[in-house]
Amino acid sequence: MRFRLETKTIARFEASQLRRVNFLFVVIVLFSAIAIGRLFHKAIIEHSYYLNLAKSQRELVREIPANRGEIVVEEEGRDFPLATNITQNTLTVIPNHITEPKKVAKELAVFVGKKPEELEKLFATSKLYIPPLKKRLTDEESEAIKKLDLEGVMLVPEQYRFYPEDRLASTVLGFVDTDKKGQYGVEGYFDKILRGTFGMVKGEKDSSGKSIAVAATSQENPKDGGTVVLTIDRAVQDFVEQKLRAAVERFSAKSGSVIIMDPYTGRIISMASMPDFDPNNYGDIKDYNAFTSQAISSAYEPGSIFKVITMAAALNENTVQPDTTGVFDAYVEVDGQKIYTAIKQAYGKETMTQVLENSDNVAMVWVIQKLTRDPFYRYLRSFGFGVQTGLEMENEASGFVKDKHNLPELDFATTSFGQGIMVTPIQFVTALAAFANGGKLVQPHIIDKIIQQDGREIVTQNKVIREVISPKTAQQIGEMMVSVVENGHGKAARVKGYNVAGKTGTAQVADENGAYSYSKHIGSFGGFAPLENPKFAMLVRLDEPKGVSWAEESAAPLFGEIADFMLKYYQVPPTK
Amino acid sequence: MQYITVALIALASLFYLTQSGRVAQKGEQINALQEKQEQLQAENDRLKVEAARLMSLKSIKENAKVKEMVPPSEVNYLPEAGNVASK
Numbered sequence: 001m002r003f004r005l006e007t008k009t010i011a012r013f014e015a016s017q018l019r020r021v022n023f024l025f026v027v028i029v030l031f032s033a034i035a036i037g038r039l040f041h042k043a044i045i046e047h048s049y050y051l052n053l054a055k056s057q058r059e060l061v062r063e064i065p066a067n068r069g070e071i072v073v074e075e076e077g078r079d080f081p082l083a084t085n086i087t088q089n090t091l092t093v094i095p096n097h098i099t100e101p102k103k104v105a106k107e108l109a110v111f112v113g114k115k116p117e118e119l120e121k122l123f124a125t126s127k128l129y130i131p132p133l134k135k136r137l138t139d140e141e142s143e144a145i146k147k148l149d150l151e152g153v154m155l156v157p158e159q160y161r162f163y164p165e166d167r168l169a170s171t172v173l174g175f176v177d178t179d180k181k182g183q184y185g186v187e188g189y190f191d192k193i194l195r196g197t198f199g200m201v202k203g204e205k206d207s208s209g210k211s212i213a214v215a216a217t218s219q220e221n222p223k224d225g226g227t228v229v230l231t232i233d234r235a236v237q238d239f240v241e242q243k244l245r246a247a248v249e250r251f252s253a254k255s256g257s258v259i260i261m262d263p264y265t266g267r268i269i270s271m272a273s274m275p276d277f278d279p280n281n282y283g284d285i286k287d288y289n290a291f292t293s294q295a296i297s298s299a300y301e302p303g304s305i306f307k308v309i310t311m312a313a314a315l316n317e318n319t320v321q322p323d324t325t326g327v328f329d330a331y332v333e334v335d336g337q338k339i340y341t342a343i344k345q346a347y348g349k350e351t352m353t354q355v356l357e358n359s360d361n362v363a364m365v366w367v368i369q370k371l372t373r374d375p376f377y378r379y380l381r382s383f384g385f386g387v388q389t390g391l392e393m394e395n396e397a398s399g400f401v402k403d404k405h406n407l408p409e410l411d412f413a414t415t416s417f418g419q420g421i422m423v424t425p426i427q428f429v430t431a432l433a434a435f436a437n438g439g440k441l442v443q444p445h446i447i448d449k450i451i452q453q454d455g456r457e458i459v460t461q462n463k464v465i466r467e468v469i470s471p472k473t474a475q476q477i478g479e480m481m482v483s484v485v486e487n488g489h490g491k492a493a494r495v496k497g498y499n500v501a502g503k504t505g506t507a508q509v510a511d512e513n514g515a516y517s518y519s520k521h522i523g524s525f526g527g528f529a530p531l532e533n534p535k536f537a538m539l540v541r542l543d544e545p546k547g548v549s550w551a552e553e554s555a556a557p558l559f560g561e562i563a564d565f566m567l568k569y570y571q572v573p574p575t576k
Numbered sequence: 577m578q579y580i581t582v583a584l585i586a587l588a589s590l591f592y593l594t595q596s597g598r599v600a601q602k603g604e605q606i607n608a609l610q611e612k613q614e615q616l617q618a619e620n621d622r623l624k625v626e627a628a629r630l631m632s633l634k635s636i637k638e639n640a641k642v643k644e645m646v647p648p649s650e651v652n653y654l655p656e657a658g659n660v661a662s663k
Contacts, residue, residue, distance in 0.1 A: 164625075164629050
């Protein structure tokens with residue numbers, strides 16, 4: 001009986017044990033399945049995420065910025081930078097690393113220009129990051145802050161563009177914006193070359209984030225930007241800017257520009273525009289037009305200065321000679337409209353030289369009608385009007401030449417004295433250079449060479465685009481322009497002891513209603529000197545000068561003043 | 577035999593530890609030298625900028641000696657004919 005009872009108890013106990021084992025087995029299987037599932041999820045599905053996480057904990061990837069190339073001018077074999085780089089510190093704080101906010105706020109307030117209470121309020125945040133307190137600290141400020149040795153305060157070095165000559169040639173240079181991108185001028189045009197390419201260092205870091213120097217690293221060095229060498233002469237540029245600024249102020253002109261070119265090579269010796277700007281503080285500018293060089297980006301109706309182009313074309317076609325004579329009235333009627341001389345009086349009997357001296361509109365209509373439409377337009381294109389010159393700067397305008405086929409006779413007639421055509425100063429000075437160099441249109445350029453970081457040099461070659469007029473015509477038009485300066489409207493451009501060739505242009509500008517204004521004009525003067533062996537071709541332009549009616553009172557004296565300096569600067573002995 | 581094994585393991589551990597220490601020390605030295613190089617580079621850049629500033633026309637014009645200079649009132653040129661210099 002007892003035995004039977006024990007057997008029953010054992011059997012019950014075993015059944016219970018089996019149930020427990022089975023239960024445990026199911027639990028283990030379930031947990032294993034969950035564990036395997038999680039493992040699969042982490043190791044297979046989220047593999048790349050965890051791999052990157054692990055890498056980021058030990059891997060160090062750092063960008064090495066490239067130094068932006070300099071923009072320099074060369075003088076006697078030495079480089080003088082107009083644009084270079086400067087490293088300045090940025091003052092920044094990590095709020096939750098600051099142990100003594102009151103002290104930090106009090107010490108930094110003087111550097112930041114804020115009250116200590118304001119700074120303290122700024123530090124009372126749970127954010128890891130707040131914007132920098134001050135950028136571009138001076139060396140003295142950086143040293144003083146370093147000495148304070150404040151917890152949670154950091155000085156982060158950053159590279160900035162620096163223009164040691166301040167405003168000098170600012171409209172040629174442009175500037176570099178906060179994204180380190182070149183804007184306007186040479187900075188904009190050559191941004192890719194100047195910027196270079198950044199490098200990269202890959203290695204391992206320790207728990208404090210410091211690089212483990214002996215661990216395996218790979219480094220791709222940055223390629224610094226190339227150096228751009230300009231053709232600009234610093235001394236001439238400085239003188240021209242001084243004189244142009246003074247003239248713009250004296251005549252309360254809206255703007256002004258001067259270009260000086262070597263007529264044989266096309267090298268730009270000086271290019272100045274007013275208003276200009278300080279590229280070190282370009283954000284202070286109010287008129288954004290100051291960023292662009294008016295000398296290349298602003299096309300205008302040239303007015304009477306254009307008469308030399310029409311006359312040169314007619315001379316080259318043998319339509320007229322300098323001593324060809326005509327008798328001209330106070331006006332000429334074209335398409336039923338009367339075109340008057342500027343003084344509304346007849347000049348009577350004139351040679352072609354006198355036509356330029358008197359700047360006679362009526363006689364110029366006679367010249368262009370003798371020349372006829374097709375040859376005239378061929379010369380316009382040949383001189384490069386209506387297309388960009390290709391100068392290596394941003395925002396060059398192409399000007400505007402009307403379609404000759406649909407042009408009314410009246411418009412054709414007025415083009416002879418520079419109305420109904422738009423030109424840029426750079427186009428016009430290039431045309432003047434052709435008069436000075438014996439008739440060749442040269443490629444204007446402001447880049448002498450680009451020196452790449454590996455030392456290779458890309459030198460700009462002087463280039464003759466085409467022969468526009470014969471050497472004989474160039475000589476004739478040059479002599480006629482000297483006569484304009486000696487006997488005509490260009491007397492203010494005379495330089496004692498030299499034959500200066502030049503021509504004035506007083507161009508009317510449109511008023512608010514689209515009609516020609518009686519009160520506003522653009523005064524320009526273009527020419528070259530000395531006639532015998534020209535050293536430079538120059539164009540001076542003043543927009544809306546006040547208190548004067550003609551370019552001979554505004555642009556011509558400025559031309560004369562600069563020409564006098566240039567002839568002395570280049571030590572050109574007197575020619576007469 | 578057991579003692580020899582323990583001694584070998586101890587020696588290997590000691591060697592590993594000394595090498596690790598040396599590697600860490602060299603690493604520190606390299607980091608310090610890199611920092612020094614960066615500092616010298618920054619100083620070089622600063623001096624270059626200072627040189628550019630001093631060579632600028634603005635600085636030259638502000639120079640006391642230059643301020644005393646006056647432009648020439650008249651420029652004379654010698655005629656080229658004949659010898660202009662004697663031996």
